[in-house]
Amino acid sequence: MQEHAKPAQPATVAHNRGCCDSLPFHDRRDYDNAARGFIDGFHADVIRRDRDGRAVWDFRAYDFQDTEVAPDTVHPSLWRLARLNNHAGLFKVCERIYQIRGFDLSNMNVIEGDTGLIIMDPLVSAEVAAAALDTYYRHRPRKPVVAVIYTHSHVDHFGGVKGVASEEDVRAGRVRIYAPEGFMEETVSENVFAGPAMQRRAQYMYGGLLPRGPRGQVDAGLGKGTSRGTVTLIPPTDSIVEPFETHVIDGLEIEFQLTPGTEAPAEMNLYFPTLRALCVAENACQCMHNVLTLRGALVRDPRIWSYYLGETLDRYGDRSDVLFAQHHWPTWGGDNIREFLADQRDMYAFLNDETLRLLNHGLTPLDIADRLKRLPEPLASRWYARDYYGSVSHNVRAVYQRFMGFYDANPAHLNPLPPVESARRTVAWMGGAGAVLEKARAEFERGEYRWVAEVVNKLVFAEPDNREARELQADALEQLGYQCENTTWRNAYLTGAQELRLGVRRVGGGQAPDLVRSMxxxxxxxxxxxxxxxxxxxxxxxxxxxxxxxxxxxxxxxxxxxxxxxxxxxxxxxxxxxxxxxxxxxxxxxxxxxxxxxxxxxxxxxxxxxxxxxxxxxxxxxxLLDDFAPGFDIVTPPATRMD
CATH class of the missing domain: 3.30.1050.10 (SCP2 sterol-binding domain)
Incomplete structure (x- = not known):
């Protein structure tokens, strides 16, 4: 239990309980799919790093989620997803395809070739990838790894490669590594130029500094969280460069579909014709994804994302019996697959087109986010279109940013005062700190947490040492977090509340050695x-x-x-x-x-x-070069740090 965390307020309890009536909790198909094909779990409570014995993955961290009824401090829909993401172990997808889930944020897929194994996306770190492969070997023949496939350029899809293959085997030609065109450039560059800021913001997005518990981090949307082992990288030996390429790898025919500019700048889907199996990488998940991730990145293109999903549906929809991806659980059955792909296609198209329609009517980003609170029905009621990772709110603002930039055309917003100066003047105009706190506490009691968070933030920036302001701001952020269906929003709100109360924890940063060597x-x-x-x-x-x-x-x-x-x-x-x-x-x-x-x-x-x-x-x-602090302030002005 987190000693600093507070219980849900009556308004939060009413909000969360009210959600139970508006969502199709009677639909249990995801529970069946998440459990389908289960073979075995990991035979220990934790995966440890050999050299120092530190746990890099703890299977016990979410034992508190053993009850189906959500606590008042967690949105019931998010609690449902968190329990589904707890399914961990080795699963059979279909003949020759196995999946290891729940060992990291992403899935590792093992495809059986004629003489060896093809590993697809070996997780974030080498320790968990090695443990995943050992779990597979306990139940299947111990064939050598002959190929590794990186579906795209995010670290949770390549970082564990040295847990399943060695540089020596790659140099000797015993292991081939396949990746989409541009993989190395995107892998290294995305996390370099703004890398320190991205790493800090990722702590908010994934809740890495929060305790696991009903008042803390309960999930990360795509999975439980990220492992804390050794991030590695071996450059690809083979690049997929054509829109569609067919390769025979260890006797197994695989058709690659390039999908650049979708969920990642370099990404590809894969189709196995003899197995009637389709892998959609991270282009379609059991939730809405991000057009702009909260950790920061280049804005993605939902129009091209939708286009490629339509192309995937058209080319493989009638030829697939199972669809699997690099997060969550598979989808079985042709009709289910076609509906899933069509809905995912329509979701990103709606976010793009409806935002453009409204901005062309003159609406600003916040206007659009407030107007488009949800997707149209019946899409809004599909569990795989819910706001678990991306959200309608921040995705439509990202689309606006992609086309129009940061400026909403209102000259009053063209050159505003910086946050601290604006805060000091605003608080003074409102009658000083005492008046702000008195009014804000009354709003808090009425459950107006969004407004309290906004207005008290002014006081925190004007008087960062004002303990009453920090506590009230934390209380408001905490209640907003408890009400969130979106995992990344919850984690951000609760991390902000924690840092307002306890200060910023100084944790190590820096790039993984393999990524640095690849620069x-x-x-x-x-x-x-x-x-x-x-x-x-x-x-x-x-x-x-x-x-x-x-x-x-x-x-x-x-x-x-x-x-x-x-x-x-x-x-x-x-x-x-x-x-x-x-x-x-x-x-x-x-x-x-x-x-x-x-x-x-x-x-x-x-x-x-x-x-x-x-x-x-x-x-x-x-x-003359600056060094970047790994734990800069976010919820307080940059110059005020609590050590």
Missing amino acids: TPDLFFSFLAVRLNGERAAGEELALNWTFPDLEAPEQQRFALTLRNGVLTHLAGRHHPHPRVSATMNKTDLDRVAMGRLTLDAALEEGTIQVQGDADALARLFA
Whole structure:
């Protein structure tokens, strides 16, 4: 039990109980599908990391969800999904296809070839992937892994690869790795330029800092949460580049359908004609997905997402007996599959088209979100179209952002005051902190939690040390979280409440070593430019040549860097004719610098980097780089941290 968390208020209890009458809880088909094909679970309570014994996955964490009746602090529909996502273990999908669920946020699929195994999407981390494969081996022949397939470029679909295959086997040709075109570029780049901020925001989205319990984190929508093991990556050996490609892998025919720009920039579906089985990757789940994820990313394109789902339905709908994906449970039966794909197609089309219709009538993002509270019937009553992960509210705002940007055309919003200054002036106009608190407490008692959260946030930003304001803001966010059907909203609200009460926990960050090693020098220098403090660098000028003799491609061996006007730019495959300083080092040593295992001073001292010209200028450049704190403030102004 969380000592700081409070019970549900009467308005929240009434809200959650009222939802039971408006949703089809009598439909139990998902319970049957989630349990279908079950063979065995993991034969221990936790999966541990070998080197330090720390648990990377705990199967006991959600034992509190053993009752079907939702507690008052959890939306009944979310409680239903959380219980369905608790089905963990090895499942048979159809002949030659097995699925390991509940070992991580995503599923790992094992496809039996003629002589070996094809592993599809080996989870987030190596430890859980290895445990998943061992669970499979307890019941099926111990054939070697001969291929790995990454369906798309998100970490929960490749990070555990070294738990099922080794770089040595890949280099020797014993294991092939297949991925959609652009996989490596998207995998590395998405989490680099805004990586520190994404990691921090992901703590809110997934509830990683919340205790598991009925007043804390109960689910993550696509699964229970993310494992905390070792993230790994082995680059693909084979890229799927054509819209449709057929390959025979270990005797099994697989047709690949590229779906770029859908749920991920690089993604693909797979069809197994001899098995009449369709894998839709993460393009169709048992819930609404995100057009813009709350952790932050580029806005996705629901129009093209809908188009590819229609193409999948048209091409494979009449030829499939089972549909499975990289999250949740499969769908069996041709009619069910066709209805599922058609509904998912229509869902993303509606979000796109209806938002565009309303914005062309002049409605702003918040106007549209308030007007489109739900999908049209009967789509709104389909469990697989509910707001468990994405939501109608934040998805329609994302569509608006994709087409129109951040500005809603109201000149009053063109150049508003920054949050702290606006908050101070607003609180003063409202009569000061005491008046705000008095009115806000009255609104809280009436159950107006959205308004309380909005108005008291002004007071928290105006007076971040005002304990009464922080507590009332936390109370309002907490009740909003308890009322949420959407897992990511609940996690965000409750994490905000926790940090208002207890302060920000400082947890480690940083990129996984395999991801860092996969960064090209071009990407490294682009991120170096992001880290440059433009204010302090103003007035500095530097022409710098950088050489990587251990790289084969000429365009990756030589770089010309220019520091000027507070920005750092570079050109690949070029050198300045008259540089102020030149640096030479191997890419492998650059990786050590990027991972924080080697400083510039140490590299110079040990001779890892050779410098010609003004070595002090190179040192000054590195001194102008910012380091990003892994736990910056979100629900309080950035300058106020509680240690």
